[in-house]
Amino acid sequence: MFKALVITKPETGYRCDLTELDEAQLPASGDVTVRVAYSTLNYKDGLAITGKSPVVRSFPMVPGIDFAGSVTQSDHPKWKVGDRVLLNGFGVGETHWGGLAQMARVKGDWLVALPEMLSERDAMAVGTAGYTAMLCVMALQRHWLEAGVAPGSGEVLVTGANGGVGSVAISLLAGLGHTVVASTGRPQEADYLKSLGAATVIDRSELSAPGKPLQKERWIGVVDSVGSHTLANACASTRYGGAVAACGLAQGMDLPASVAPFILRGVTLYGVDSVMAPMARREAAWETLAKTLNRTRLAAITTEIGLAEAIASASDILAGRVRGRLVVDVNC
The missing domain is CATH 3.90.180.10 (Medium-chain alcohol dehydrogenases, catalytic domain)
Incomplete structure (x- = not known):
């Protein structure tokens, strides 16, 4: 039993x-x-x-x-x-x-x-959320490599920052040398998010309401687990040639966006699926997590x-x- x-x-x-x-x-x-x-x-x-x-x-x-x-x-x-x-x-x-x-x-x-370097508990501290965050970061890294974007050359936005995907994404991106901006509905958690590696914390209200189809360029990349207006605004404010990795729908399944960022700024939107991802990509994600994820931040x-x-x-x-x-x- x-x-x-x-x-x-x-x-x-x-x-x-x-x-x-x-x-x-x-x-x-x-x-x-x-x-x-x-x-x-x-x-x-x-x-x-x-x-x-x-x-x-x-x-x-x-x-x-x-x-x-x-x-x-x-x-x-x-x-x-x-x-x-x-x-x-x-x-x-x-x-x-x-x-x-x-x-x-x-x-x-x-x-x-x-992976040998991970205990069962550590693996589940990462879990599907952390594994999905790793897939998002890998998608951005492939894009940046092709585009010649170096770490530290611009801000990377992480939405839903207090959640599982967001928390791990912040730690991974900061560990790679990127300047991370964390968006959250709990601004009282700013110190916690900064301890994970976020350089700046913004209130999710800056992104969650309907916005203009094309906004001031800011992000070289985005990890979004929220969807809806948040994802639309993230795309609208991504810099020329930047990329957005979308993996969640906490705000909604809709995408009330315009094609403007994609055809006028060459922004790329990557859909990241963790459920049916190919085995080779899964194994690469877990091996990278085992080698690079900060255990102190993971515990936090x-x-x-x-x-x-x-x-x-x-x-x-x-x-x-x-x-x-x-x-x-x-x-x-």
Whole structure:
């Protein structure tokens, strides 16, 4: 028997409960069984647990879009018992049972070998949010390399700065020598954001309202996890030849923007998907994270909770009351 969060949709309504399951109940479609050490609570997990958005596609469902642990059984040629692995995305926690449980059975093709320099807890302190931030930074780096843009040659904007993606993006970009401007709805967190490497902190209200289609040039790059008017304004104020990496929709799925920045300033908008990203890109992102991420800053953005606390914390993350990353010790 093992503990798990389970989402059901009975006639009385949508609910998520902490319960016990038998290993025989794990999905038959997986070929690798993993004893989970740590998972995380991401924005998408918050939506799944609360039912605020139709993230979950089948019931019952164990939520949790990522996890780290050790292989206990494998019918996959790549993995053997004792291998340390992690998983992000691939519909886990949405269409396939996920990581907010002490056991998981998944397809071996979805797993990434946990880099030697990372513990299971550190990997989940990074989690899908940090891995997504790394994919965004990698997209900007490829663009800057081609354009000949050097670190320190201009400001880089990070929106949703207090969230998981934003916090890790600030640390990564500052570590690479860039001047980071953090946009947040919690200006009282300015000292925290500066401790991660932000040079300047601005209020999100400067970007969140409808704006002009073309604005004063400011950013050489943007990491945006907010969407809607914030993303539109970020594009409108990106410098000639700059780039924007978009990965989230906290403000909304819409993009009330103009084509002006793209055809008059040559701005490039990169859509960053972490769920179905190719394995080679995933492995490169995790290897880079293991080598470059500042562990002190990682600790500063991380709060650990137990599995039972994840249900209540889901509402907090949707309400913007969570700073940085929530690591879930599934065995606590």
